[in-house]
Amino acid sequence: MTAPVRLLQCTVNGRATAVAVAPHRTLLEVLRYQLDLIGSKQGCDKGDCGACTVQVDGVPKLACLTLAVAVEGREVTTVEGLGERAGGCHPLQDAFDRHDAAQCGFCTPGILMAADALLRRVQRPVTPDEVRAALAGNLCRCTGYTKIIDAVVDASRRLSQP
Amino acid sequence: MQDGFVGRSVPRREGHDKVTGATAYVDDLSLPGMWHGVTVRSPVARARLLGVELGEGVPWHEFAIVGPDDLPGPNVVKLIDTDQPLLAADEIRHCDEPVLLLAHPDRAMAERGRAAVRLRLEPLPAVTSLDDALRGDVVVWGRDNVFREYRTAKGDVDAALADPDVVVVEGVYETGAQEQMYIEPQGMIAQFDAERGVTVRGSLQCPYYVHAALVALFQLPPQQVRVIQTATGGGFGGKEEYPSVIAAHAAVLARKAGHPVKLIYDRVEDVRATTKRHPSRTHHRTAVRRDGTLVAMDIDFIIDGGAYLTLSPVVLSRGAIHSAGPYRCEHVRIRARAIATSHPPHGAFRGFGAPQSVFALERHLDVIAARLGLDPAALRRKNLLQPGEQTAVGQVVREPIALDRVLDRALALSHWHERRAAHEAFNRSTDGPLRRGIGVATFMHGAGFTGAGEVHLASVAQVQAERDGTLTVLAASTEIGQGTNTVFAQIVADAAGLPLSRVRVGQPDTAVVPDSGPTVASRTTMVVGTLLRRATASLRQTLRDAGLLPAGTGPVDPEVFTQAVARYLADHEQLRGEARYEPPPGIAWDEKAFRGDAYASYAWAAYVADVTVDLRTAEVRVDDFVAVQEVGRVVNPVLAAGQIEGGVAQAIGWALFEQVVYRDGRVANPQMTNYIIPTAVDTPPIRVEFMPPFLGDDAPSKGIGELPMDGPAPAILAAVQHATGAVPTAIPMLPEQLAQVLQEAQS
Numbered sequence: 001m002t003a004p005v006r007l008l009q010c011t012v013n014g015r016a017t018a019v020a021v022a023p024h025r026t027l028l029e030v031l032r033y034q035l036d037l038i039g040s041k042q043g044c045d046k047g048d049c050g051a052c053t054v055q056v057d058g059v060p061k062l063a064c065l066t067l068a069v070a071v072e073g074r075e076v077t078t079v080e081g082l083g084e085r086a087g088g089c090h091p092l093q094d095a096f097d098r099h100d101a102a103q104c105g106f107c108t109p110g111i112l113m114a115a116d117a118l119l120r121r122v123q124r125p126v127t128p129d130e131v132r133a134a135l136a137g138n139l140c141r142c143t144g145y146t147k148i149i150d151a152v153v154d155a156s157r158r159l160s161q162p
Numbered sequence: 163m164q165d166g167f168v169g170r171s172v173p174r175r176e177g178h179d180k181v182t183g184a185t186a187y188v189d190d191l192s193l194p195g196m197w198h199g200v201t202v203r204s205p206v207a208r209a210r211l212l213g214v215e216l217g218e219g220v221p222w223h224e225f226a227i228v229g230p231d232d233l234p235g236p237n238v239v240k241l242i243d244t245d246q247p248l249l250a251a252d253e254i255r256h257c258d259e260p261v262l263l264l265a266h267p268d269r270a271m272a273e274r275g276r277a278a279v280r281l282r283l284e285p286l287p288a289v290t291s292l293d294d295a296l297r298g299d300v301v302v303w304g305r306d307n308v309f310r311e312y313r314t315a316k317g318d319v320d321a322a323l324a325d326p327d328v329v330v331v332e333g334v335y336e337t338g339a340q341e342q343m344y345i346e347p348q349g350m351i352a353q354f355d356a357e358r359g360v361t362v363r364g365s366l367q368c369p370y371y372v373h374a375a376l377v378a379l380f381q382l383p384p385q386q387v388r389v390i391q392t393a394t395g396g397g398f399g400g401k402e403e404y405p406s407v408i409a410a411h412a413a414v415l416a417r418k419a420g421h422p423v424k425l426i427y428d429r430v431e432d433v434r435a436t437t438k439r440h441p442s443r444t445h446h447r448t449a450v451r452r453d454g455t456l457v458a459m460d461i462d463f464i465i466d467g468g469a470y471l472t473l474s475p476v477v478l479s480r481g482a483i484h485s486a487g488p489y490r491c492e493h494v495r496i497r498a499r500a501i502a503t504s505h506p507p508h509g510a511f512r513g514f515g516a517p518q519s520v521f522a523l524e525r526h527l528d529v530i531a532a533r534l535g536l537d538p539a540a541l542r543r544k545n546l547l548q549p550g551e552q553t554a555v556g557q558v559v560r561e562p563i564a565l566d567r568v569l570d571r572a573l574a575l576s577h578w579h580e581r582r583a584a585h586e587a588f589n590r591s592t593d594g595p596l597r598r599g600i601g602v603a604t605f606m607h608g609a610g611f612t613g614a615g616e617v618h619l620a621s622v623a624q625v626q627a628e629r630d631g632t633l634t635v636l637a638a639s640t641e642i643g644q645g646t647n648t649v650f651a652q653i654v655a656d657a658a659g660l661p662l663s664r665v666r667v668g669q670p671d672t673a674v675v676p677d678s679g680p681t682v683a684s685r686t687t688m689v690v691g692t693l694l695r696r697a698t699a700s701l702r703q704t705l706r707d708a709g710l711l712p713a714g715t716g717p718v719d720p721e722v723f724t725q726a727v728a729r730y731l732a733d734h735e736q737l738r739g740e741a742r743y744e745p746p747p748g749i750a751w752d753e754k755a756f757r758g759d760a761y762a763s764y765a766w767a768a769y770v771a772d773v774t775v776d777l778r779t780a781e782v783r784v785d786d787f788v789a790v791q792e793v794g795r796v797v798n799p800v801l802a803a804g805q806i807e808g809g810v811a812q813a814i815g816w817a818l819f820e821q822v823v824y825r826d827g828r829v830a831n832p833q834m835t836n837y838i839i840p841t842a843v844d845t846p847p848i849r850v851e852f853m854p855p856f857l858g859d860d861a862p863s864k865g866i867g868e869l870p871m872d873g874p875a876p877a878i879l880a881a882v883q884h885a886t887g888a889v890p891t892a893i894p895m896l897p898e899q900l901a902q903v904l905q906e907a908q909s
Binding site for chain 2: 038046098146
């Protein structure tokens with residue numbers, strides 16, 4: 001039952017990373033249980049809730065449905081890397097904090113990664129409907145999404161200021 | 163206190179850790195030598211358990227295995243009754259009931275073990291609907307499948323219904339089960355040590371519920387059982403009573419294994435095995451004058467409690483008390499029953515019975531309005547409770563309530579009259595498939611435990627002064643996303659006259675904090691917040707009495723405070739203020755007669771939903787939602803609005819998307835793939851407004867957590883009725899159900 005372990009080489013949050021992984025391990029399992037990056041969450045393990053959303057080469061991916069070996073040579077960013085990239089606290093994270101967009105906080109890392117991918121893609125202020133569409137794959141049970149949408153719109157405006 | 167922190171939207175205490183991903187939830191923790199636990203469950207609703215077989219090909223000697231005979235104490239989940247076992251021993255009473263526990267150092271191997279266990283079962287007839295339970299052909303509880311019945315009456319309902327001058331309107335309204343669907347699944351980590359006892363960490367709302375369950379199971383002195391709440395990814399009532407089961411399971415596995423054991427449910431297991439909102443059926447028979455004046459209400463309220471009694475009596479009680487709403491009515495009779503079935507036990511979920519009975523009444527009022535040709539808002543306004551009048555259970559409203567103002571504000575914000583007219587004009591003229599409608603619900607929600615519940619709880623909260631001049635909040639109330647930490651810090655900072663930064667709120671740990679009661683029933687800010695204010699005042703008084711602090715209740719120079727504390731602690735071991743719950747004067751509840759002061763205070767609200775119905779697909783889209791409420795003084799407006807917005811979204815889900823499909827008593831859609839909660843695309847803009855407190859700016863705060871669950875479902879269905887003319891009476895109302903209602907309305 002034990003398949004041969006492979007050496008996975010990729011970039012995680014800007015750092016070259018080499019980790020031995022079994023081929024059936026998901027990216028989420030490797031991030032959480034081998035690399036101790038606990039920010040990405042498991043809410044369903046079936047690609048429904050979006051709490052495990054990370055970015056692979058800047059594109060949002062469900063880490064629970066991505067085999068770890070599939071990110072060989074690629075660049076993985078988790079919520080831990082989002083802040084590091086901005087030198088501490090990313091404007092999106094700051095906006096989520098100010099707007100109280102994180103209540104229980106469990107969906108927050110995944111939502112931040114999906115929202116950041118949207119803002120990086122469009123590079124301009126976004127509308128509430130654009131945010132709704134971009135976050136349609138990320139479930140939140142606490143907020144009713146209102147403050148999440150406000151926070152993303154606010155961050156997009158701040159990021160677009162010269 | 164003008165310059166205080168109460169009333170201001172200070173940022174969430176743990177906000178930074180949550181947005182950076184640093185917050186550690188239970189599955190983010192690991193203890194040295196930790197094993198992984200799994201639960202073997204029944205695949206059928208009811209059966210005699212003849213035996214358990216461990217299958218081939220699994221190294222069973224590596225496992226810790228716990229059955230009913232391996233428990234250190236009584237095989238009981240400690241709640242109201244003792245009918246529910248921790249592990250089914252002879253008879254299986256519901257699907258996914260725990261039968262056997264396994265733990266192994268390797269998570270995957272633990273799963274292999276679970277799959278290899280075979281249960282020898284002799285099927286027994288199950289009761290999988292309210293009708294079957296009431297018919298009583300198969301009895302699964304007591305003599306008649308009735309867990310609990312409450313009756314209360316005032317006036318002469320029969321005479322009023324027989325009055326020739328009234329119109330009698332009858333209706334039956336149903337609500338379905340609802341899954342809490344917190345995004346973090348349930349989980350616990352337990353440690354056992356023969357000398358030090360049991361320590362459990364996990365995702366939970368009520369540390370002392372878990373504590374009591376473990377003390378009873380392990381038969382240990384209370385100080386040898388320690389329960390620590392980890393950051394909790396949502397609860398909504400789902401982590402009120404069930405965590406006691408998981409904690410007990412993890413703890414007996416840890417005892418058997420001699421290792422810490424982590425027991426985390428995956429989503430499917432969580433949805434199948436843990437509690438949900440009680441399904442309900444309400445029969446209304448109402449006498450009303452042609453001008454809309456309510457004369458008599460005859461209400462029969464039934465909830466499906468599932469296979470064990472759990473918390474159903476209290477859910478029933480709250481539902482019954484709310485079943486006649488915030489309306490004046492001279493003659494009211496309420497019969498309420500919690501019924502036993504073979505479903506997994508239904509349990510606590512935000513609103514706790516009130517959303518079910520409020521849905522029925524509000525729906526019924528729209529049916530009455532349509533029958534009499536009255537505007538639904540006008541019908542409500544005519545009957546709203548006034549100060550000095552009595553609720554259905556005889557509670558005199560002492561507050562100077564002005565519900566008409568709450569309703570007016572909601573109607574103004576939603577442009578009720580203009581939109582109502584515009585929608586009707588649109589619906590008359592359109593050839594297309596879309597219909598528009600607007601609906602309203604007015605309601606109240608009692609905060610805190612029902613009846614004498616708070617007196618029995620006798621909650622305690624403390625504030626401790628540290629040598630560095632900071633204050634530590636000692637309370638068992640948990641932060642589960644709703645903002646407990648922040649609100650407590652605001653309240654204590656103001657009472658102490660100190661900056662917010664001088665107040666610390668720790669993670670509840672029964673080794674450190676007193677029992678301030680469970681984090682339920684919208685009671686945290688209202689009840690425990692008040693205790694903390696009193697505890698802080700008492701701490702200040704101690705320093706004043708010692709001549710270390712000047713008199714007064716206003717701001718204190720933090721340096722002066724720090725010196726005062728330092729001097730006090732030079733002579734004393736510690737400095738704490740403590741407060742214990744005392745009921746407000748003149749409050750009395752008669753449980754036998756089911757009459758009296760049911761709650762110390764009520765929040766009042768009027769919600770309006772604006773919808774579009776697509777007649778082709780029978781889909782309902784909520785376009786706009788207005789939520790206006792009076793909740794006393796709002797401690798933190800942004801956090802409070804967050805509670806309302808989240809509750810409204812959950813209630814939209816309950817009304818339109820969330821259907822628990824039971825097939826032969828088992829949840830057939832236990833995933834987020836097929837149990838649909840609202841996404842960002844499904845949730846409308848939610849416009850929240852808090853009315854100035856009826857008692858003025860210094861009014862006490864009322865509970866708000868559950869309130870927003872009550873109003874949206876009836877408001878949305880009222881809007882669908884306005885849009886289509888059809889009269890839906892049941893939720894969830896998925897397109898399949900609405901299509902049927904529309905078809906029946908046509909024929």
